[in-house]
Amino acid sequence: MKIEDFGLEVEALPGAMPVWHATVDNAQWVASAEQVRSHGGRLVAIWGSDQTDRAGTLEVHMTLTARTGLLWLTLPVSMPDAAFPDVSAIFPAANRMQRAVFDLLGVRARDANDTRQWLRHAAWPAHIFPLRKSVNARTLFGKGRDDYPFVAVSGDGVHEIPVGPVHAGTIEPGHFRFSVVGERVLRLEARLGYKHKGIEKRFESLSLMDGARLAGRVSGDSTVAYAWAYAMAAETVARTTLPPRACWLRALLLERERIANHLGDLGFIGNDAGLAFALAQCSRLKEDVLRLNQAWTGHRYLMDAIVPGGVSCDLQESTMHAMREQMSAMAREVRQIKSIFDDHPGLQDRLIGAGQVMPELADRLGLCGLAGRASGAAWDLRVQFPCIPYDSLDVHIATHRNGDVAARTTVRFEEVLESLELCFAMLDRMPAGESRVDLAQPVDGSLGIGWIEGWRGEVMIALEAGPDATLRRLHPHDPSWQNWPVLEHAVIDNIVADFPLINKSFNLSYSGVDL
DSSP: OOGGGGOOOOEEEOSSSOEEEEEOOHHHHHHHHHHHHHTTOOEEEEEEEEOTTTTSSEEEEEEEEETTEEEEEEEEEOTTTOEEEOOTTTOTTHHHHHHHHHHHHOOEEETOSOOOOSSOTTSSOTTOOTTSTTOOGGGTTTOOOOOOOOOOOOSTTEEEEEEOSSOSSSOOOOEEEEEEETTEEEEEEEEOOTTOOOHHHHHTTSBTTTHHHHHTTSSGGGHHHHHHHHHHHHHHHTTOOOOHHHHHHHHHHHHHHHHHHHHHHHHHHHHHTTOHHHHHHHHHHHHHHHHHHHHHHSOTTOTTSEETTEESSOOOHHHHHHHHHHHHHHHHHHHHHHHHHHHOHHHHHHHTTTTOOOHHHHHHHTOOHHHHHTTTOOOOHHHHSOOTTGGGSOOOOOOOSSOSHHHHHHHHHHHHHHHHHHHHHHHHHOOOSOSBOOOOOOOTTOEEEEEEEOSSSEEEEEEEEOGGGBEEEEEEEOTHHHHHHHHHHHTTTSBGGGHHHHHHHHOOOSHHHHO
16 A cells, blocks of 8 residues: 555655655554554554654554555654553554563553563562653662563463573573463463663663764674664765765665574584584684685674764775675585475474464554565565565565465575675776765754664664754664564474474564663
Protein backbone atom coordinates (compact mmCIF):
# COMPACT_ATOMS: atom_id res chain seq x y z
CA MET A 1 0.00 0.00 0.00
CA LYS A 2 1.18 3.52 -0.79
CA ILE A 3 1.73 6.24 1.79
CA GLU A 4 -1.07 8.39 0.34
CA ASP A 5 -3.55 5.55 0.95
CA PHE A 6 -3.32 6.03 4.74
CA GLY A 7 -5.26 9.28 4.71
CA LEU A 8 -2.76 10.97 7.02
CA GLU A 9 -1.08 14.36 6.84
CA VAL A 10 2.45 13.15 6.23
CA GLU A 11 5.77 14.90 5.86
CA ALA A 12 8.44 13.36 3.64
CA LEU A 13 11.77 13.33 5.45
CA PRO A 14 14.88 14.02 3.36
CA GLY A 15 17.65 11.45 3.19
CA ALA A 16 18.79 8.26 1.54
CA MET A 17 15.69 6.18 2.41
CA PRO A 18 12.00 6.87 1.63
CA VAL A 19 10.53 7.88 5.03
CA TRP A 20 7.31 9.72 5.88
CA HIS A 21 6.33 11.14 9.27
CA ALA A 22 2.87 11.87 10.64
CA THR A 23 1.42 12.86 14.01
CA VAL A 24 -1.70 10.81 14.73
CA ASP A 25 -4.45 10.25 17.27
CA ASN A 26 -5.42 6.96 18.95
CA ALA A 27 -7.80 5.89 16.18
CA GLN A 28 -5.27 6.62 13.43
CA TRP A 29 -2.57 4.76 15.39
CA VAL A 30 -4.60 1.53 15.34
CA ALA A 31 -6.08 2.03 11.86
CA SER A 32 -2.63 2.56 10.32
CA ALA A 33 -1.32 -0.62 11.94
CA GLU A 34 -4.33 -2.57 10.66
CA GLN A 35 -3.94 -1.17 7.14
CA VAL A 36 -0.25 -2.06 7.02
CA ARG A 37 -0.91 -5.59 8.29
CA SER A 38 -3.75 -6.20 5.82
CA HIS A 39 -1.51 -5.23 2.91
CA GLY A 40 1.44 -7.41 3.92
CA GLY A 41 3.49 -4.71 5.63
CA ARG A 42 5.33 -5.10 8.91
CA LEU A 43 5.99 -3.45 12.22
CA VAL A 44 9.57 -2.23 12.52
CA ALA A 45 9.73 -0.58 15.96
CA ILE A 46 7.82 1.02 18.83
CA TRP A 47 9.47 3.42 21.31
CA GLY A 48 8.66 6.42 23.47
CA SER A 49 10.05 9.88 24.16
CA ASP A 50 9.67 12.63 26.74
CA GLN A 51 9.11 16.11 25.30
CA THR A 52 8.58 17.92 28.61
CA ASP A 53 11.62 20.09 27.91
CA ARG A 54 9.85 21.49 24.87
CA ALA A 55 6.23 20.48 24.22
CA GLY A 56 5.06 19.43 27.68
CA THR A 57 3.97 15.92 26.71
CA LEU A 58 5.04 12.33 26.27
CA GLU A 59 5.03 10.65 22.87
CA VAL A 60 4.96 7.10 21.54
CA HIS A 61 6.42 6.34 18.13
CA MET A 62 5.87 3.47 15.69
CA THR A 63 7.52 2.72 12.36
CA LEU A 64 5.77 0.56 9.77
CA THR A 65 6.76 -0.65 6.33
CA ALA A 66 4.60 0.24 3.36
CA ARG A 67 5.17 -0.58 -0.28
CA THR A 68 6.74 2.78 -0.99
CA GLY A 69 8.79 3.25 2.17
CA LEU A 70 8.80 3.60 5.93
CA LEU A 71 5.97 5.30 7.82
CA TRP A 72 6.90 6.94 11.15
CA LEU A 73 3.90 7.67 13.37
CA THR A 74 4.04 9.89 16.46
CA LEU A 75 1.23 9.68 19.03
CA PRO A 76 1.08 12.37 21.77
CA VAL A 77 0.13 10.82 25.12
CA SER A 78 -1.85 12.78 27.68
CA MET A 79 -1.14 12.79 31.39
CA PRO A 80 -2.08 11.50 33.89
CA ASP A 81 -3.55 8.53 31.95
CA ALA A 82 -0.26 7.99 30.09
CA ALA A 83 -1.61 5.21 27.87
CA PHE A 84 -1.74 4.38 24.18
CA PRO A 85 -3.64 1.73 22.17
CA ASP A 86 -2.26 -1.80 22.23
CA VAL A 87 -1.31 -3.14 18.77
CA SER A 88 0.08 -6.52 19.84
CA ALA A 89 -3.05 -8.26 18.52
CA ILE A 90 -2.17 -6.87 15.09
CA PHE A 91 1.61 -7.30 15.37
CA PRO A 92 2.63 -9.85 18.05
CA ALA A 93 6.19 -8.48 17.99
CA ALA A 94 4.83 -5.27 19.53
CA ASN A 95 4.33 -6.95 22.92
CA ARG A 96 7.86 -6.64 24.29
CA MET A 97 8.44 -3.27 22.65
CA GLN A 98 5.35 -1.91 24.43
CA ARG A 99 6.47 -3.40 27.75
CA ALA A 100 9.88 -1.75 27.30
CA VAL A 101 8.18 1.59 26.64
CA PHE A 102 6.44 1.33 30.02
CA ASP A 103 9.59 0.27 31.89
CA LEU A 104 11.58 3.19 30.50
CA LEU A 105 8.97 5.94 30.11
CA GLY A 106 5.92 4.97 32.18
CA VAL A 107 3.51 4.93 29.24
CA ARG A 108 1.43 1.76 29.14
CA ALA A 109 -0.30 -0.06 26.30
CA ARG A 110 -4.00 0.15 27.16
CA ASP A 111 -5.80 -3.24 27.46
CA ALA A 112 -2.68 -5.25 26.61
CA ASN A 113 -2.76 -8.89 27.70
CA ASP A 114 0.87 -8.94 28.89
CA THR A 115 2.01 -6.06 31.08
CA ARG A 116 4.95 -7.71 32.88
CA GLN A 117 8.12 -5.66 33.15
CA TRP A 118 10.67 -6.39 30.45
CA LEU A 119 13.85 -4.37 30.86
CA ARG A 120 13.64 -3.23 34.46
CA HIS A 121 14.58 -6.34 36.50
CA ALA A 122 15.77 -5.00 39.85
CA ALA A 123 17.76 -2.12 38.42
CA TRP A 124 15.44 0.69 39.55
CA PRO A 125 12.16 1.14 41.47
CA ALA A 126 8.89 0.40 39.67
CA HIS A 127 7.62 3.99 40.02
CA ILE A 128 10.72 5.51 38.39
CA PHE A 129 11.03 5.80 34.61
CA PRO A 130 14.58 6.49 33.40
CA LEU A 131 13.72 8.13 30.07
CA ARG A 132 11.78 10.91 31.76
CA LYS A 133 13.80 14.10 31.40
CA SER A 134 13.52 14.72 35.14
CA VAL A 135 15.28 11.45 36.08
CA ASN A 136 19.00 11.27 36.82
CA ALA A 137 19.92 7.74 35.77
CA ARG A 138 23.09 7.74 37.91
CA THR A 139 21.01 7.54 41.11
CA LEU A 140 18.78 4.59 40.16
CA PHE A 141 20.60 1.32 40.13
CA GLY A 142 20.15 -1.48 42.64
CA LYS A 143 16.98 -0.14 44.26
CA GLY A 144 14.24 -2.29 42.74
CA ARG A 145 12.71 -5.74 43.18
CA ASP A 146 12.59 -8.58 40.71
CA ASP A 147 9.72 -11.07 40.92
CA TYR A 148 9.19 -11.89 37.26
CA PRO A 149 6.18 -14.23 36.79
CA PHE A 150 7.04 -16.80 34.13
CA VAL A 151 4.08 -18.48 32.44
CA ALA A 152 3.56 -21.88 34.11
CA VAL A 153 2.71 -25.05 32.20
CA SER A 154 0.92 -27.81 34.12
CA GLY A 155 0.04 -31.43 33.39
CA ASP A 156 1.21 -34.98 34.02
CA GLY A 157 4.98 -35.30 33.70
CA VAL A 158 5.59 -31.61 32.98
CA HIS A 159 8.63 -30.10 34.62
CA GLU A 160 10.72 -26.97 34.18
CA ILE A 161 14.38 -26.61 33.21
CA PRO A 162 15.90 -23.18 33.92
CA VAL A 163 18.93 -22.27 31.82
CA GLY A 164 21.00 -19.11 32.33
CA PRO A 165 21.32 -16.19 32.48
CA VAL A 166 24.97 -17.19 33.00
CA HIS A 167 25.99 -19.76 30.39
CA ALA A 168 28.89 -22.16 29.96
CA GLY A 169 30.54 -20.17 27.18
CA THR A 170 31.68 -16.57 27.00
CA ILE A 171 28.40 -15.30 25.63
CA GLU A 172 25.80 -12.70 26.55
CA PRO A 173 23.35 -13.39 29.38
CA GLY A 174 19.80 -14.55 28.84
CA HIS A 175 17.46 -16.77 30.86
CA PHE A 176 15.54 -19.59 29.16
CA ARG A 177 12.71 -21.34 31.00
CA PHE A 178 11.84 -24.69 29.38
CA SER A 179 8.62 -26.57 30.15
CA VAL A 180 9.18 -30.16 29.04
CA VAL A 181 7.80 -33.67 29.13
CA GLY A 182 10.74 -36.01 29.05
CA GLU A 183 13.02 -34.43 26.47
CA ARG A 184 10.25 -32.83 24.40
CA VAL A 185 9.85 -29.06 24.74
CA LEU A 186 6.26 -27.92 25.35
CA ARG A 187 7.09 -24.26 25.85
CA LEU A 188 10.09 -21.98 26.00
CA GLU A 189 10.00 -18.54 27.54
CA ALA A 190 13.04 -16.30 27.26
CA ARG A 191 13.81 -13.45 29.58
CA LEU A 192 16.31 -10.84 28.54
CA GLY A 193 17.27 -7.42 29.88
CA TYR A 194 20.38 -8.51 31.78
CA LYS A 195 22.53 -6.39 29.43
CA HIS A 196 20.54 -3.20 30.01
CA LYS A 197 23.07 -0.38 29.92
CA GLY A 198 20.94 2.75 29.71
CA ILE A 199 22.04 3.36 26.12
CA GLU A 200 19.03 5.45 25.13
CA LYS A 201 19.43 7.67 28.19
CA ARG A 202 23.14 8.06 27.46
CA PHE A 203 22.47 9.32 23.94
CA GLU A 204 20.55 12.29 25.38
CA SER A 205 23.75 13.81 26.75
CA LEU A 206 25.80 13.49 23.54
CA SER A 207 26.45 15.68 20.56
CA LEU A 208 25.46 14.56 17.08
CA MET A 209 29.06 13.65 16.24
CA ASP A 210 29.86 11.96 19.57
CA GLY A 211 26.75 9.77 19.31
CA ALA A 212 28.29 7.89 16.38
CA ARG A 213 30.76 6.10 18.62
CA LEU A 214 28.05 4.85 20.99
CA ALA A 215 25.75 3.82 18.12
CA GLY A 216 28.44 1.53 16.77
CA ARG A 217 28.55 -0.26 20.12
CA VAL A 218 24.85 -0.99 20.66
CA SER A 219 25.47 -4.54 19.42
CA GLY A 220 29.14 -5.07 18.71
CA ASP A 221 28.76 -7.76 16.05
CA SER A 222 26.70 -5.31 13.95
CA THR A 223 28.83 -2.20 14.42
CA VAL A 224 28.86 -1.32 10.70
CA ALA A 225 25.09 -1.64 10.33
CA TYR A 226 24.42 0.50 13.42
CA ALA A 227 27.06 3.06 12.55
CA TRP A 228 25.73 3.41 9.00
CA ALA A 229 22.13 3.70 10.22
CA TYR A 230 23.19 6.35 12.73
CA ALA A 231 25.21 8.25 10.15
CA MET A 232 22.29 8.11 7.70
CA ALA A 233 19.95 9.58 10.35
CA ALA A 234 22.50 12.25 11.31
CA GLU A 235 23.06 13.21 7.69
CA THR A 236 19.28 13.51 7.26
CA VAL A 237 18.85 16.06 10.06
CA ALA A 238 21.96 17.90 8.87
CA ARG A 239 20.76 17.92 5.23
CA THR A 240 24.16 16.58 4.15
CA THR A 241 24.76 14.68 0.91
CA LEU A 242 27.58 12.14 0.87
CA PRO A 243 30.22 11.87 -1.85
CA PRO A 244 29.68 8.67 -3.90
CA ARG A 245 32.96 7.08 -2.78
CA ALA A 246 31.87 7.22 0.88
CA CYS A 247 28.65 5.34 0.06
CA TRP A 248 30.51 2.60 -1.79
CA LEU A 249 33.09 2.21 0.97
CA ARG A 250 30.30 1.88 3.55
CA ALA A 251 28.71 -0.89 1.53
CA LEU A 252 32.05 -2.68 1.28
CA LEU A 253 32.40 -2.51 5.07
CA LEU A 254 28.85 -3.80 5.54
CA GLU A 255 29.38 -6.81 3.29
CA ARG A 256 32.63 -7.71 5.04
CA GLU A 257 30.78 -7.58 8.36
CA ARG A 258 28.13 -9.91 6.89
CA ILE A 259 30.76 -12.35 5.62
CA ALA A 260 32.62 -12.51 8.96
CA ASN A 261 29.49 -13.10 11.04
CA HIS A 262 28.01 -15.70 8.71
CA LEU A 263 31.29 -17.62 8.66
CA GLY A 264 31.41 -17.61 12.46
CA ASP A 265 27.84 -18.89 12.72
CA LEU A 266 28.38 -21.60 10.12
CA GLY A 267 31.33 -22.92 12.09
CA PHE A 268 29.38 -23.06 15.35
CA ILE A 269 26.31 -24.61 13.71
CA GLY A 270 28.48 -27.40 12.38
CA ASN A 271 30.23 -27.80 15.73
CA ASP A 272 26.92 -27.95 17.67
CA ALA A 273 25.85 -30.73 15.33
CA GLY A 274 29.06 -32.69 15.90
CA LEU A 275 31.17 -31.52 12.94
CA ALA A 276 34.20 -29.90 14.58
CA PHE A 277 35.83 -29.64 11.14
CA ALA A 278 33.35 -26.88 10.27
CA LEU A 279 34.32 -24.81 13.31
CA ALA A 280 38.02 -25.12 12.52
CA GLN A 281 37.69 -24.17 8.86
CA CYS A 282 35.12 -21.39 9.21
CA SER A 283 36.97 -19.88 12.17
CA ARG A 284 40.13 -19.79 10.07
CA LEU A 285 38.34 -18.04 7.22
CA LYS A 286 36.70 -15.55 9.60
CA GLU A 287 40.07 -14.80 11.16
CA ASP A 288 41.46 -13.98 7.72
CA VAL A 289 38.62 -11.49 7.22
CA LEU A 290 39.20 -9.89 10.61
CA ARG A 291 42.94 -9.51 10.10
CA LEU A 292 42.45 -7.74 6.79
CA ASN A 293 39.79 -5.57 8.42
CA GLN A 294 42.36 -4.46 10.96
CA ALA A 295 44.96 -3.80 8.28
CA TRP A 296 42.46 -1.57 6.47
CA THR A 297 40.62 0.24 9.28
CA GLY A 298 42.69 -0.38 12.41
CA HIS A 299 39.94 -2.48 14.02
CA ARG A 300 39.16 -6.17 13.53
CA TYR A 301 35.42 -5.61 13.86
CA LEU A 302 35.38 -2.33 11.90
CA MET A 303 34.36 -0.11 14.80
CA ASP A 304 34.43 3.64 14.11
CA ALA A 305 35.09 3.06 10.40
CA ILE A 306 31.78 4.77 9.52
CA VAL A 307 31.24 8.30 10.82
CA PRO A 308 28.66 10.98 10.05
CA GLY A 309 29.73 12.51 6.78
CA GLY A 310 31.45 9.44 5.34
CA VAL A 311 34.13 7.01 6.49
CA SER A 312 37.18 7.45 8.68
CA CYS A 313 39.51 5.37 6.52
CA ASP A 314 39.91 5.44 2.75
CA LEU A 315 40.91 2.40 0.72
CA GLN A 316 44.36 2.11 -0.82
CA GLU A 317 45.18 0.17 -3.96
CA SER A 318 47.34 -2.33 -2.04
CA THR A 319 44.44 -3.17 0.28
CA MET A 320 42.10 -3.59 -2.69
CA HIS A 321 44.55 -6.07 -4.22
CA ALA A 322 44.77 -8.00 -0.94
CA MET A 323 40.97 -8.14 -0.72
CA ARG A 324 40.63 -9.54 -4.23
CA GLU A 325 43.13 -12.29 -3.51
CA GLN A 326 41.53 -13.12 -0.19
CA MET A 327 38.00 -13.24 -1.59
CA SER A 328 38.95 -15.37 -4.61
CA ALA A 329 40.43 -18.04 -2.34
CA MET A 330 37.58 -17.71 0.15
CA ALA A 331 34.86 -18.23 -2.47
CA ARG A 332 36.44 -21.54 -3.50
CA GLU A 333 36.77 -22.74 0.09
CA VAL A 334 33.25 -21.70 1.10
CA ARG A 335 31.83 -23.68 -1.82
CA GLN A 336 33.86 -26.70 -0.73
CA ILE A 337 32.65 -26.41 2.87
CA LYS A 338 29.07 -26.04 1.67
CA SER A 339 29.36 -29.23 -0.36
CA ILE A 340 30.68 -31.04 2.73
CA PHE A 341 27.69 -29.77 4.74
CA ASP A 342 25.25 -30.82 2.00
CA ASP A 343 26.77 -34.30 1.55
CA HIS A 344 27.23 -35.16 5.24
CA PRO A 345 24.30 -37.46 6.20
CA GLY A 346 24.88 -37.24 9.96
CA LEU A 347 25.00 -33.45 9.86
CA GLN A 348 21.93 -33.15 7.66
CA ASP A 349 20.02 -35.48 9.99
CA ARG A 350 20.59 -32.96 12.78
CA LEU A 351 19.81 -29.87 10.69
CA ILE A 352 16.79 -30.88 8.60
CA GLY A 353 13.51 -30.36 10.43
CA ALA A 354 15.10 -28.89 13.57
CA GLY A 355 13.69 -25.60 14.82
CA GLN A 356 11.24 -25.26 11.96
CA VAL A 357 9.31 -22.02 11.40
CA MET A 358 6.91 -22.36 8.51
CA PRO A 359 6.26 -19.33 6.28
CA GLU A 360 2.74 -18.78 7.66
CA LEU A 361 4.00 -18.55 11.25
CA ALA A 362 6.98 -16.42 10.20
CA ASP A 363 4.64 -13.96 8.50
CA ARG A 364 2.25 -13.83 11.47
CA LEU A 365 5.02 -13.18 13.99
CA GLY A 366 7.03 -10.79 11.81
CA LEU A 367 10.20 -12.86 11.45
CA CYS A 368 12.78 -10.80 9.58
CA GLY A 369 16.35 -10.83 8.32
CA LEU A 370 18.16 -13.98 7.31
CA ALA A 371 15.85 -16.11 9.50
CA GLY A 372 12.84 -14.63 7.74
CA ARG A 373 14.35 -15.30 4.32
CA ALA A 374 14.88 -18.93 5.35
CA SER A 375 11.13 -19.08 6.02
CA GLY A 376 10.02 -17.74 2.67
CA ALA A 377 10.15 -13.96 3.21
CA ALA A 378 11.74 -12.38 0.12
CA TRP A 379 12.62 -9.17 1.95
CA ASP A 380 15.98 -7.42 1.93
CA LEU A 381 16.41 -3.66 2.21
CA ARG A 382 19.27 -3.85 -0.27
CA VAL A 383 16.65 -4.86 -2.85
CA GLN A 384 13.33 -3.35 -1.71
CA PHE A 385 14.70 0.09 -0.74
CA PRO A 386 18.28 0.21 -2.03
CA CYS A 387 20.47 3.15 -1.10
CA ILE A 388 23.70 3.98 -2.93
CA PRO A 389 25.45 1.80 -4.13
CA TYR A 390 22.93 -1.04 -3.90
CA ASP A 391 20.65 0.76 -6.34
CA SER A 392 23.21 0.02 -9.05
CA LEU A 393 24.12 -3.52 -7.96
CA ASP A 394 22.20 -6.69 -8.76
CA VAL A 395 21.64 -8.14 -5.27
CA HIS A 396 20.28 -11.68 -5.20
CA ILE A 397 17.99 -12.49 -2.25
CA ALA A 398 18.70 -15.95 -0.83
CA THR A 399 15.36 -17.46 0.24
CA HIS A 400 14.07 -20.88 1.23
CA ARG A 401 10.73 -22.10 2.54
CA ASN A 402 11.62 -24.96 4.92
CA GLY A 403 12.37 -22.59 7.79
CA ASP A 404 14.53 -25.07 9.70
CA VAL A 405 18.16 -25.05 10.82
CA ALA A 406 19.16 -26.51 7.45
CA ALA A 407 17.44 -23.66 5.60
CA ARG A 408 19.01 -20.98 7.80
CA THR A 409 22.39 -22.63 7.24
CA THR A 410 21.91 -22.64 3.47
CA VAL A 411 20.86 -18.99 3.48
CA ARG A 412 24.08 -18.13 5.31
CA PHE A 413 26.22 -19.98 2.77
CA GLU A 414 24.44 -18.31 -0.15
CA GLU A 415 24.68 -14.87 1.44
CA VAL A 416 28.42 -15.28 2.01
CA LEU A 417 28.92 -16.12 -1.64
CA GLU A 418 26.63 -13.28 -2.74
CA SER A 419 28.48 -10.80 -0.50
CA LEU A 420 31.79 -11.88 -2.00
CA GLU A 421 30.42 -11.19 -5.48
CA LEU A 422 29.14 -7.79 -4.36
CA CYS A 423 32.53 -6.93 -2.88
CA PHE A 424 34.24 -7.78 -6.17
CA ALA A 425 31.78 -5.51 -7.99
CA MET A 426 32.37 -2.68 -5.51
CA LEU A 427 36.14 -2.91 -5.84
CA ASP A 428 35.89 -2.92 -9.64
CA ARG A 429 33.52 0.07 -9.74
CA MET A 430 34.75 2.08 -6.75
CA PRO A 431 34.37 5.79 -7.63
CA ALA A 432 37.18 8.23 -7.04
CA GLY A 433 36.92 11.37 -4.97
CA GLU A 434 36.46 12.33 -1.35
CA SER A 435 35.45 9.80 1.28
CA ARG A 436 34.20 12.26 3.92
CA VAL A 437 32.54 15.68 4.18
CA ASP A 438 31.62 17.92 7.10
CA LEU A 439 28.05 17.93 8.43
CA ALA A 440 25.97 21.06 8.27
CA GLN A 441 24.31 22.39 11.42
CA PRO A 442 21.04 20.46 12.02
CA VAL A 443 17.80 22.27 12.83
CA ASP A 444 16.58 21.86 16.42
CA GLY A 445 13.69 19.37 16.44
CA SER A 446 14.43 17.89 13.00
CA LEU A 447 13.87 14.15 12.59
CA GLY A 448 16.05 11.56 10.88
CA ILE A 449 15.94 7.81 10.31
CA GLY A 450 18.64 5.40 9.22
CA TRP A 451 17.53 1.99 7.94
CA ILE A 452 20.15 -0.60 6.94
CA GLU A 453 20.06 -4.33 6.14
CA GLY A 454 22.64 -5.69 8.56
CA TRP A 455 23.80 -9.29 8.54
CA ARG A 456 21.13 -10.29 11.08
CA GLY A 457 18.36 -8.17 9.57
CA GLU A 458 17.12 -4.58 9.49
CA VAL A 459 18.81 -2.13 11.85
CA MET A 460 16.99 1.17 12.39
CA ILE A 461 18.08 4.37 14.10
CA ALA A 462 15.50 7.10 14.73
CA LEU A 463 16.73 10.39 16.15
CA GLU A 464 15.54 13.87 16.95
CA ALA A 465 18.07 16.68 16.92
CA GLY A 466 18.32 19.03 19.87
CA PRO A 467 19.76 22.54 20.12
CA ASP A 468 23.37 23.18 19.13
CA ALA A 469 23.79 19.85 17.26
CA THR A 470 22.89 17.70 20.27
CA LEU A 471 20.64 14.64 20.50
CA ARG A 472 17.25 15.16 22.11
CA ARG A 473 16.19 11.53 21.62
CA LEU A 474 17.56 8.49 19.83
CA HIS A 475 16.14 4.98 19.52
CA PRO A 476 18.26 2.14 18.10
CA HIS A 477 16.29 -0.91 16.94
CA ASP A 478 17.71 -4.40 16.39
CA PRO A 479 15.93 -7.07 14.30
CA SER A 480 16.24 -9.41 17.29
CA TRP A 481 13.21 -7.64 18.83
CA GLN A 482 11.10 -9.37 16.18
CA ASN A 483 12.97 -12.66 16.14
CA TRP A 484 13.42 -13.62 19.81
CA PRO A 485 9.70 -14.51 20.23
CA VAL A 486 9.86 -16.63 17.07
CA LEU A 487 12.75 -18.64 18.51
CA GLU A 488 10.45 -19.63 21.38
CA HIS A 489 8.01 -21.11 18.85
CA ALA A 490 10.77 -22.75 16.80
CA VAL A 491 11.87 -24.89 19.76
CA ILE A 492 8.42 -26.36 20.49
CA ASP A 493 8.27 -30.16 19.97
CA ASN A 494 12.04 -30.36 19.58
CA ILE A 495 14.22 -32.04 22.19
CA VAL A 496 16.06 -29.96 24.77
CA ALA A 497 19.43 -31.11 23.45
CA ASP A 498 18.70 -29.44 20.10
CA PHE A 499 18.14 -26.00 21.62
CA PRO A 500 21.80 -24.87 21.36
CA LEU A 501 21.78 -25.78 17.66
CA ILE A 502 18.47 -24.03 17.00
CA ASN A 503 19.51 -21.00 19.02
CA LYS A 504 22.78 -20.69 17.11
CA SER A 505 20.96 -20.95 13.78
CA PHE A 506 19.15 -17.71 14.70
CA ASN A 507 22.07 -16.16 16.65
CA LEU A 508 20.08 -13.23 17.97
CA SER A 509 21.46 -10.25 19.82
CA TYR A 510 20.96 -9.86 23.57
CA SER A 511 22.63 -6.47 23.81
CA GLY A 512 20.67 -5.09 20.86
CA VAL A 513 17.33 -5.55 22.64
CA ASP A 514 18.46 -4.89 26.22
CA LEU A 515 19.55 -1.30 25.48
